Amino acid sequence: MTLLDFARGPAMQIAIIIFVAGILWRLVGVWALRQKKDLSEARQTGAWVGGLKGLFVHAWPYKPFVPKVGAQYIIGYIIHLGLFIVLIFGTPHMLFFADIVGFTWWTLPGGVITAVAVITTLALFVALIKRLVNPVQRLISNFDDYATWFVTTAPFVTGLITNMNMWPDYETGLAIHLLSVWLLLIYFPFGKLMHSFWFVVSRYTTGSRFARRGGMA
Amino acid sequence: MKEHDLTLGEELRRQGISRRSFLKFCAGVASSMAIPAAMVPAMADSLAQARRQPAIMMAYQECTGCLESLTRSFAPTLENLIFNFISLDFQHALQAAAGDQAVEAIKTSMKENWGKYLLLVDGSIPLNDDGIYSVSHGQSHLDSLRELGEGAAAIVSIGTCASFGGIGAASPNPTGAVGVDQIITDKPILNVPGCPPMPEVMTGVLTSFLAFGALPEVDSLKRPRAFFGDTIHDRCYRRTFYDQGKFADSFDDEGARNGWCLYKLGCKGPITHNACATLKFNEGVSWPIQSGHGCLGCSEPNFWDKEGFYKPLSAGQWGSAEGIAAAAAAGVALGAVSAVMSRRNQNKISGGK
Ligand code: HEM
Ligand code: HEM
Numbered sequence: 388m389t390l391l392d393f394a395r396g397p398a399m400q401i402a403i404i405i406f407v408a409g410i411l412w413r414l415v416g417v418w419a420l421r422q423k424k425d426l427s428e429a430r431q432t433g434a435w436v437g438g439l440k441g442l443f444v445h446a447w448p449y450k451p452f453v454p455k456v457g458a459q460y461i462i463g464y465i466i467h468l469g470l471f472i473v474l475i476f477g478t479p480h481m482l483f484f485a486d487i488v489g490f491t492w493w494t495l496p497g498g499v500i501t502a503v504a505v506i507t508t509l510a511l512f513v514a515l516i517k518r519l520v521n522p523v524q525r526l527i528s529n530f531d532d533y534a535t536w537f538v539t540t541a542p543f544v545t546g547l548i549t550n551m552n553m554w555p556d557y558e559t560g561l562a563i564h565l566l567s568v569w570l571l572l573i574y575f576p577f578g579k580l581m582h583s584f585w586f587v588v589s590r591y592t593t594g595s596r597f598a599r600r601g602g603m604a
Numbered sequence: 605m606k607e608h609d610l611t612l613g614e615e616l617r618r619q620g621i622s623r624r625s626f627l628k629f630c631a632g633v634a635s636s637m638a639i640p641a642a643m644v645p646a647m648a649d650s651l652a653q654a655r656r657q658p659a660i661m662m663a664y665q666e667c668t669g670c671l672e673s674l675t676r677s678f679a680p681t682l683e684n685l686i687f688n689f690i691s692l693d694f695q696h697a698l699q700a701a702a703g704d705q706a707v708e709a710i711k712t713s714m715k716e717n718w719g720k721y722l723l724l725v726d727g728s729i730p731l732n733d734d735g736i737y738s739v740s741h742g743q744s745h746l747d748s749l750r751e752l753g754e755g756a757a758a759i760v761s762i763g764t765c766a767s768f769g770g771i772g773a774a775s776p777n778p779t780g781a782v783g784v785d786q787i788i789t790d791k792p793i794l795n796v797p798g799c800p801p802m803p804e805v806m807t808g809v810l811t812s813f814l815a816f817g818a819l820p821e822v823d824s825l826k827r828p829r830a831f832f833g834d835t836i837h838d839r840c841y842r843r844t845f846y847d848q849g850k851f852a853d854s855f856d857d858e859g860a861r862n863g864w865c866l867y868k869l870g871c872k873g874p875i876t877h878n879a880c881a882t883l884k885f886n887e888g889v890s891w892p893i894q895s896g897h898g899c900l901g902c903s904e905p906n907f908w909d910k911e912g913f914y915k916p917l918s919a920g921q922w923g924s925a926e927g928i929a930a931a932a933a934a935g936v937a938l939g940a941v942s943a944v945m946s947r948r949n950q951n952k953i954s955g956g957k
């Protein structure tokens with residue numbers, strides 16, 4: 388079995404098994420916890436509206452903070468939008484998902500994807516440098532933060548090298564790209580990448596609790 | 605003088621072939637094998653000095669497609685001459701002798717040329733049950749290969765079966781078929797995979813063996829680098845469409861008619877090393893992608909066992925999805941257990957309130 392066969396077959400199956408089991412473990416584990424009772428009297432009805440608002444209200448920082456954290460937000464948007472575009476509108480990626488869901492969709496030309504991927508990769512490096520340079524951010528960063536950065540960045544870098552045919556041979560490069568993606572999937576449930584799931588939960592919860600107490604989300 | 609003793613140069617003169625066209629042929633081979641042009645005259649000289657190379661070609665578990673490809677495309681040209689110049693002492697489909705006589709021919713050639721003959725093999729070799737699944741003249745091909753391999757100067761595995769096991773080794777591989785280099789490990793072995801392999805590659809390999817007395821430089825799968833160094837995708841004339849994101853979505857849509865890239869239809873060009881994209885088949889007439897079908901990857905090991913020729917390269921090989929269903933169940937169970945444990949802990953801390 389070649390490395391590519393391993394990456395396309397067993398490695399993918401194992402990674403997805405760990406991913407699915409891990410995600411469900413964490414989701415069920417948290418949702419089945421006993422919820423904290425809010426003993427205070429609701430100051431206003433419709434806390435859920437506040438919860439929903441909470442999902443969106445932090446999409447851009449509160450005005451006075453913009454000069455301070457605006458750049459961080461922009462970097463964050465570039466990273467996440469880039470990730471989304473490359474993953475959903477890159478033809479090889481679409482075909483991976485199409486094989487699972489059974490239908491195909493429109494994709495972007497390879498050159499556009501490459502450009503987006505380069506910008507995204509640069510943004511990821513800027514985020515890392517910021518994390519290392521800013522003393523506060525550095526202090527609150529732990530292994531998980533760096534591991535999260537690494538498993539997110541690796542598929543971008545390996546994908547680009549594969550696309551540019553810069554590996555000694557393409558099939559090994561493609562295999563390394565795939566293995567880096569499986570690493571991302573395996574790490575996903577156990578670290579901060581779970582924010583893609585918890586984000587909704589935490590923002591809704593914060594928003595609805597604040598609303599119940601009569602505050603803004 | 606016996607015809608057998610002529611050098612290639614003498615043979616060429618006898619057939620009235622000019623030095624000029626011989627040099628042209630050498631230049632052609634040299635360029636296809638990335639041999640520097642400056643070396644062409646030297647190569648031609650040493651080739652002209654070459655004496656007949658004794659060769660034995662064995663057909664094992666195979667379909668004769670390789671031989672068809674090799675012989676069909678040999679128009680009466682210099683390529684043909686090179687092929688004829690090696691003295692093929694045994695090839696069961698080409699020779700007149702049959703049965704005991706044919707076996708006698710192998711024995712004689714082996715004895716006379718022990719340690720010097722080139723062994724050409726097509727077809728895989730079954731290992732299961734002592735190789736009983738493929739037998740000629742009462743001898744298993746496994747034994748035959750071991751015996752012939754011992755006296756060979758070098759072995760050329762022609763086609764994917766002889767190189768990597770090929771179709772015979774397709775899952776579940778009932779006969780335990782393998783390629784030559786899984787059995788013989790102490791001889792120079794060259795693989796010329798392809799289903800069928802490209803005749804020009806054979807000519808190139810034979811020519812360079814005659815000229816330099818050694819097999820050409822090979823890659824990690826023992827394929828001559830000169831022909832297998834690039835992927836089909838590297839050299840494909842549809843590559844610009846790949847880069848532009850223009851793909852055929854079916855074999856009969858606008859994209860297909862416009863000759864767009866066949867990646868979505870399962871083309872394995874990006875992971876396939878071969879020279880089809882530049883040399884083409886039937887003396888440069890066409891090749892699979894030109895005729896509208898994605899590359900199957902026929903010069904790569906296990907090309908038939910990658911979950912279908914029409915599945916895009918980036919799609920996963922799932923096998924069965926049961927593992928994932930089980931994983932989902934296990935994840936839910938794990939989550940429930942950890943929640944119960946946490947609740948207990950919560951109760952303990954809060955004293956049940
Ligand atoms: C619905 C999906 C997601 C949401 C809503 C989300 C939201 C966020 C937010 C709010 C942040 C912090 C602010 C920032 O730096 O931008 C963040 C950071 C980050 N996210 Fe996501 N995310 C999602 C999915 C993902 C996925 C799928 C990945 C990777 C595969 C990812 C990788 C990262 C990384 C690496 C950071 C840290 C950036 C840094 O170091 O500054 N996110 N995400
Ligand atoms: C779902 C599994 C994935 C598969 C099967 C896959 C497969 C591929 C393939 C076949 C290519 C094409 C290389 C070429 O053009 O020659 C590629 C490119 C690329 N992939 Fe992935 N990939 C996957 C996931 C990801 C993820 C999660 C990321 C990012 C986090 C990523 C980032 C990239 C990038 C940046 C490129 C280069 C795109 C370009 O420049 O056109 N891939 N991938």
Ligand code: HEM
Nearest residue numbers: 441445459524579581582583584585586587588589590593
């Ligand atoms: C550059 C630094 C920061 C990064 C990379 C970052 C990243 C993130 C991420 C990824 C999330 C979503 C994860 C989750 O829901 O568990 C999140 C949520 C949150 N962050 Fe941050 N954060 C940063 C700074 C801050 C700061 C300075 C504060 C407060 C002063 C803060 C307060 C929160 C709160 C309250 C949430 C949960 C509620 C919500 O999602 O709106 N974060 N952060």
Ligand code: SF4
Nearest residue numbers: 840843865866871873
């Ligand atoms: S048809 Fe195949 S080899 Fe040619 S560019 Fe498309 S994917 Fe590559």
